[in-house]
Amino acid sequence: MSQGIWVSPNEFVSFSELNRPSKEAVATRSRVNGSLGISGKLQNPDLVLRKMGKSIEVYRDLTADAHVGGCVRRRKSAVLALEYGFDREQSQTQVADFVEKVFSKLKMRTVISDALDAPLYGYTPLEVMWSDVDDKIVPVDVVAKPAEWFFFDDENRLRMRTKEDKDGILLPERKFILVRQDATYENPYGIADLSRCFWPTTFKRGGFEFWLKFTEKYGSPFLVGKHPRNTHNTEVDALLDSLEAMVQDAVAAIPDDSSIEILEAAGKGSSADIYERLMMFCRSEVSIALTGTNQTTEADTTNASAQAGLTVTEDIRDADAELVTEAMNTLTRWTVELNFSEEEEPPVWSMWSPETIDKTQAERDQILKTAGANFTNEYFIREYNLKEGDLGEQLPPSAGMGYPSFAEKPKKPNDTVAAVADQLSRETQPIIDGWIERIRSFAEKAKNMEELQERLLAEFDNLSEDELAQAMASAFTVINLQGRDEVNNGR
Template identity: 55%
Template sequence: MNRKGIWVSPNQFVEFADNARQNLTAEIASRDHSPDFNALGQYLPNPDPVLKKMGRDIAVYRDLRADAHVGGCIRRRKAAVKALEWRIEQGNATARVTKRIDAIFQRLDLDHLRAEAMEAALYGYQPLEVMWTKAAGFADGWNVPERVVAKPPEWFLFDPESRLRFRSKDRLFDGELLPERKFLLPRQDASYVNPYGIADLSMCFWPATFKRGGLKFWVVFTEKYGTPWLVGKTPRGTPKTETDRLLDQLEAMVQDAVAVIPDDSSVDIVGDAARTSSSSIYQDLLMYCRSEISIALLGQNQTTEANANRASATAGLEVTREIRDSDVTMIEQAMNELIRWIVEINSDGEAPTFKLFEQAEIDDTQAKRDDILSRTGVKFTKSYYMRSYDLRDDDLEVVAPPSSPTSPQGGAANGAAFSESGTRSGCPCCSGVEFSDGQNPSATDALDQAVTAEMDQWQAVLAPMVDPLQKLIDEAIQNGETADQLLSRLPDLLTPQASAALQAQLTRQNFIARLAAASGLQIDVPQ
């Protein structure tokens, strides 16, 4: 017996192979064994570089939203997500569970919930407390979320195991561990090193701070150097009291533009053209800070700056759309976790999924084309409508086809009848069509004979138009005329009488086609 191991006690022998297998499942690189001194305490501090530098909590970022440019970018980013439509996709779940989840989400204020979940992109993480209640609309009394409320992120922290904890009055330092299925936690780019996520407002802090400072100094600069200087001149040896009195008069003149000075004194207005170029330094600083804020929140600055062209603005919109898709993924993960909680509490099996999507713009040209084709008798399938117009399966209802337009006696419904001689009365497409047996024909026979009669009449209608056209083409070839010369002579061939006959024939043919389509009949058209 060749076993490699060690006797840990007189009765227990441990093989080395067992230790090797245990090393595969055990966590080696953990916070307990690492030299990270930030993880030695009972909670993990937020590793945000701005917060660490200032020694403040995440509430400092809330003041940045008062800035006009920061607030505008936040509204634009949220609006891109709130403009999307939502639906519950069944997937592997049952139809009953999917229908109930859809009813539950219809009761929630999803627009407000999406806006609050988007705060995770600004602060890195956003705890959402779920308020559960018994559903009154379900017979079996499901436990469903009545409200989902966003709570201030600075009230929470993470422990060394990356679990969310609440800073209560009793446990202000290390926080209370939260119960399961109570708090949703959307986070942006959270990791093992940083469970708090990446806060986009962190990238806006210094640009917004310098923007405020630069604007303040720009206002002071404008007040000091925006107006021309007034320089008073007095004779040498003037007493100081007289000089101070003149200075007070000049200071008042700045406000009132009126001053009284001795006749031996003078006042000059001095301007400095160099100050104009100096003021552009503040403007450049403010524009740079604006661009940095736009890049931090929107990923680009092409759609917010005046020097952008159409190509750069279009490319900037693509970047903004990609950031929107990232925000959508974060929100969908939180909503899908809520759906899994609902199913786990109240039912068994798979859970449906929450999906945000952009409503595709329906092509008006395609809709008009489909309407025209449907009027001529073309029948589209259910899958075609779902694919072309982005419809769901429950958006369409299959309706039974209409009954045959013929009466039980073989006559036509809708009041259409045949005379005793076998001629259809009251029907423009069948006028002049006679039936040899003298009996009321079926609708199929009537339409067959009407089509045959129409084809014969087409020859009489087209002959006065085709024969002169052929003659005109032959003459043009013999005379060597160009195609433009030939086209300029074509309108002369269409006389009013020929156009009227063609219009009447097209009206009759359209009536036959629509009647056949409404009746569900198929008629072989003679070639």
């Protein structure tokens, strides 16, 4: 008989059940704050929007500012300049080829740019437009929809406002991809970087208005007209009209008993600098909020400080690229699930800096070349974006590695060489045999040269680059010396 406790006249709970962790959420909004209404609408906790009582549309107006718009474009361009594509990994060839073909027909630059609105506004819903193509369900377009059309409920579920339902409707499955920046349970709307630009931009616009008035008032010299003490008001008004005309046309007609003096507004330069410093400070705040640095936008920046500021920008760029990568992999997974099965492994979509990948791949190819891999010119043209005619005639593998060719005419027999060859052969033959057997096994299973290269690197990843090159070089040396010895002995 199991031991436990009766929690009610009709419900018995065993002690083993009491020791199990709860599978349900305990800390929820409904338990702490009660119901938020029929739909449980959760207000956006953005401080600017709450204090202003406005929607996220107010942030769209900020992009009309020249500096804000320029920083937004620069931030998006940093991500759009990255390379992108699929890594097949464990995905089957049929699945990977299908997904790559589907994505090749999408306007990827537009999709990536739309997804990058998420860091600016906190979140961006992307609606996937599905269509039947050749008995397959494929995405034919991905469109960003205005964030102000949507809201979250107390269960952090995305809802859309409609004319028919004021409480909003839940969205269908596999229809909207939600891209968010730094979203949490407390704030599912994410963090909008444009919220940090609202007040600096507002103060800059106000300072610019006062600066214009100050310039108009004190930037031009004052014209002072002098007339006799008992001059009639009519004549005084006529003199003022002449002064006003003189400001505009630099020509005036006055009585011969009147005079005009030009007075400069001295000492006002320092006062005008206050407005300029205010606007430059506001510009710097916007640059820091959107690009992570103001070193590349200010006039007094040195080349060294500008280069140092680029490292911060790269961090923000990589974080934005991760948001896009997550969204594209979600779309990839949905495409595979709808056309194959949920158990099928989808390929992985990623973004990378071309310089970083080229260096890594070049180092990998150098190791494989030293190990004996013989790459074709077609491989280098495809992998390194070269053009026809950039590469000359391919060298033989042995000549490229600096080892003597087996076809060379053998030199005079040398007992020392033969002895060294025999000794090295005895000591290293078991190791070489193991390597050759493993490499032969990879070659039989590999579908293409690229897969063979990956398997070789994965198998010998316990060695450093220098150790791997040295081990392979030793193996080729032993083989070469052993071959020479056999030729010299007439075997």
